[in-house]
Amino acid sequence: MTRQEEHGSKVWYWVLATAILILVLYMYGQMNTAFLYMLSNALPPLTGLLAFSMAGLASRRSWIGWADVSSKVWLGYASGMFLWFLGETISVAYPLLLHIPTPFPSVGDVFWLAGYIPLLSAILLQVWPFREAFSRGKFAAVLVFVIFLMILVLAVLVPPSIAEEHETAAVLVSLAYPLLDAVLLPVAILSFVFFMKGSLWRPMLFVVAGIILNTSADVLYSWTVLLGIYYDGHPLELLFHWSYLAFALGFYLQLKQARSMIDLRSRSA
Amino acid sequence: MAGNSLRTLETDEFDRLLLESIEETVRGVLGELPVQALYDALEKKDQIRRDDIPQRLEDFQNALPRLLGAGGPVIIRMMTRNLYGRFEIPYRQETGYDLKKHVEICRQIYMKKKFHA
Numbered sequence: 001m002t003r004q005e006e007h008g009s010k011v012w013y014w015v016l017a018t019a020i021l022i023l024v025l026y027m028y029g030q031m032n033t034a035f036l037y038m039l040s041n042a043l044p045p046l047t048g049l050l051a052f053s054m055a056g057l058a059s060r061r062s063w064i065g066w067a068d069v070s071s072k073v074w075l076g077y078a079s080g081m082f083l084w085f086l087g088e089t090i091s092v093a094y095p096l097l098l099h100i101p102t103p104f105p106s107v108g109d110v111f112w113l114a115g116y117i118p119l120l121s122a123i124l125l126q127v128w129p130f131r132e133a134f135s136r137g138k139f140a141a142v143l144v145f146v147i148f149l150m151i152l153v154l155a156v157l158v159p160p161s162i163a164e165e166h167e168t169a170a171v172l173v174s175l176a177y178p179l180l181d182a183v184l185l186p187v188a189i190l191s192f193v194f195f196m197k198g199s200l201w202r203p204m205l206f207v208v209a210g211i212i213l214n215t216s217a218d219v220l221y222s223w224t225v226l227l228g229i230y231y232d233g234h235p236l237e238l239l240f241h242w243s244y245l246a247f248a249l250g251f252y253l254q255l256k257q258a259r260s261m262i263d264l265r266s267r268s269a
Numbered sequence: 270m271a272g273n274s275l276r277t278l279e280t281d282e283f284d285r286l287l288l289e290s291i292e293e294t295v296r297g298v299l300g301e302l303p304v305q306a307l308y309d310a311l312e313k314k315d316q317i318r319r320d321d322i323p324q325r326l327e328d329f330q331n332a333l334p335r336l337l338g339a340g341g342p343v344i345i346r347m348m349t350r351n352l353y354g355r356f357e358i359p360y361r362q363e364t365g366y367d368l369k370k371h372v373e374i375c376r377q378i379y380m381k382k383k384f385h386a
Contacts, residue, residue: 062302070300129298132346133339198338200306261305 036233041092047244048085054251055081061258076122080115087112105173116180146186153178185215206250213243284323294348326369
């Protein structure tokens with residue numbers, strides 16, 4: 001095993017250990033409501049910050065210029081992470097700093113929703129040139145999945161959300177989340193399948209896994225809220241945290257790859 | 270002797286254009302650093318150095334799917350189209366033709382053009 005591979009496997013263990021630690025904290029929290037409330041509000045900005053910091057570093061290292069595809073892709077992911085981190089932080093600032101429940105919609109929602117745009121753009125920018133790799137069957141399967149998800153979202157999640165909200169802004173935001181999830185999730189799943197084989201895609205694989213976990217958690221969140229069974233510290237929040245860990249790992253791998261490529265380039269120049 | 274050295278020069282020139290075509294394709298689709306990452310992976314895992322690619326096209330073609338998964342065959346098709354375009358040859362997607370065969374066709378046409386020039 002080379003030193004680089006050894007270092008890489010250490011990072012794997014760290015990420016796994018952190019994921020297990022968060023799971024244990026949530027399990028303990030189910031028996032301690034005050035701790036769970038604190039954990040549920042304090043942890044999202046921290047895991048979000050970890051993912052955003054790694055994304056920022058990876059994007060900085062991978063930056064060549066505006067004409068370079070890879071630079072734009074990683075900038076897109078970093079921008080998405082930044083916006084989602086802001087969304088997380090602002091949302092928990094209400095209960096933690098202002099001691100009031102987070103309003104709906106809040107400024108945090110603006111950042112959350114804005115984050116979908118660079119993330120979706122980055123995936124499409126990366127995968128679109130390879131569209132001929134997807135067979136008609138795969139495309140058809142994804143199309144059916146998107147339509148199914150859209151119908152499910154429109155039929156199950158949207159009408160009650162609208163019925164509960166009376167302000168236009170609240171209705172629009174209630175609609176925007178599930179609809180954006182219904183678009184981003186299938187694109188991410190298709191990309192995940194594409195990135196699964198091929199060692200050069202390894203960083204992308206984790207980033208897209210992060211998107212899948214996050215959007216799935218978002219759909220589950222809307223559903224549990226609708227059923228009235230969601231509470232601060234609900235186990236589904238684990239998916240959000242694990243998604244940020246997957247993001248962080250993907251960005252870290254990209255950072256490492258970009259760093260060694262730049263070293264090689266400067267040595268060969 | 271002079272004919273042989275001219276032929277070698279033209280082969281070198283063709284190989285250079287072939288490598289440029291490969292790089293241009295990867296750069297255009299994946300970006301600048303992935304070109305380097307691709308060369309690095311080819312050298313480490315398959316012992317294919319950048320300059321060896323024109324002579325080891327089959328190994329190169331076999332290595333790409335392992336490095337880029339389903340994107341490997343797509344990149345190869347793009348490289349082929351780029352190569353045909355570079356030599357102003359109309360591209361026809363012949364079934365059963367691999368990268369080596371396409372490169373061979375382009376090489377022959379390039380040599381003919383050089384010979385008649």
